[in-house]
Amino acid sequence: xxxxxxxxxxxxxxxxxxxxxxxxxxxxxxxxxxxxxxxxxxxxxxxxxxxxxxxxxxxxxxxxxxxxxxxxxxxxxxxxxxxxxxxxxxxxxxxxxxxxxxxxxxxxxxxxxxxxxxxxxxxxxxxxxxxxxxxxxxxxxxxxxxxxxxxxxxxxxxxxxxxxxxxxxxxxxxxxxxxxx
Numbered sequence: 001x002x003x004x005x006x007x008x009x010x011x012x013x014x015x016x017x018x019x020x021x022x023x024x025x026x027x028x029x030x031x032x033x034x035x036x037x038x039x040x041x042x043x044x045x046x047x048x049x050x051x052x053x054x055x056x057x058x059x060x061x062x063x064x065x066x067x068x069x070x071x072x073x074x075x076x077x078x079x080x081x082x083x084x085x086x087x088x089x090x091x092x093x094x095x096x097x098x099x100x101x102x103x104x105x106x107x108x109x110x111x112x113x114x115x116x117x118x119x120x121x122x123x124x125x126x127x128x129x130x131x132x133x134x135x136x137x138x139x140x141x142x143x144x145x146x147x148x149x150x151x152x153x154x155x156x157x158x159x160x161x162x163x164x165x166x167x168x169x170x171x172x173x174x175x176x177x178x179x180x181x
Contacts, residue, residue, distance in 0.1 A: 048158025055132040055139055058109060058117045063132055068154075072179040073104040074172070075152040077145045079111040080120035084149035084167070089124035091169025095176050096129045102180045107131035108139050111148060155179055 051065040051073075076092050078085035096105035106129060109117040114133045121127050134140055143152050143163075153162040153175055161179070166172050 048154075050143075050154060050158040050160070053139065053142060055134065058114055058121055058131045058133045061130075063106075063130060068104045068106070069158065070156055071102065071104050072156050072176065073106065073154045073158075074176060075106050075108055075139075075143065075154070077108045077110065077140060077143075077148060077150045077152070078120070079148035080109065080116040081112060082148045084165075085120075086124060088149060088166065088169040088172075089126050091166075091172055093124075093126050093128055095169070095172050098173070099176055099180060103176055105129040108134050108145075110134040110137055110140050153179070 047066040047069045051068050053065045055063045055065070057063050074092075074095070076088065078088070092105065092107075096103075099105075107121070107126060109120065109131050112135075114135060117131065117133055121131050132139055140146075143160075145152065145163075149165055151162065151164065151166055151172065152160060155161050156179070162175055166175075
């Protein structure tokens with residue numbers, strides 16, 4: 001019985017909202033048109049499950065991986081004390097710079113303290129792209145990475161197209177070019 005009493009009130013409230021009762025003619029009510037809503041929804045890429053996580057950068061800034069959606073992404077898993085990782089740094093920066101705006105490159109640091117991670121970024125001059133401070137290994141676990149100096153490359157849909165080691169970053173440029181060209 002209670003639902004019958006609420007139905008007319010709900011319908012009346014809906015009609016008042018839809019017809020704009022109480023709003024001045026031509027005023028902006030803050031609600032976009034249906035076409036504007038569709039355009040906004042179409043311009044926002046679908047966020048794949050792989051990119052449904054948040055983290056903190058080595059600089060302490062919040063990071064939301066959903067912002068990577070719609071473009072290929074290179075996740076570079078490294079540790080500050082790793083000589084192989086240091087050897088990959090220059091090539092990773094080169095690829096990130098060459099494909100800026102086309103591909104997202106993100107370092108995922110682990111296996112040490114945030115201070116050591118910040119020092120690594122400064123020493124290797126890799127600050128041109130974000131680096132996540134993954135001290136607890138949550139992002140590493142998400143991508144099933146069990147050792148440092150690995151790349152996980154995702155296509156624009158968030159599907160892993162490569163996972164492995166690229167000594168000194170050799171081959172990274174070709175793999176990324178295959179996703180953008």
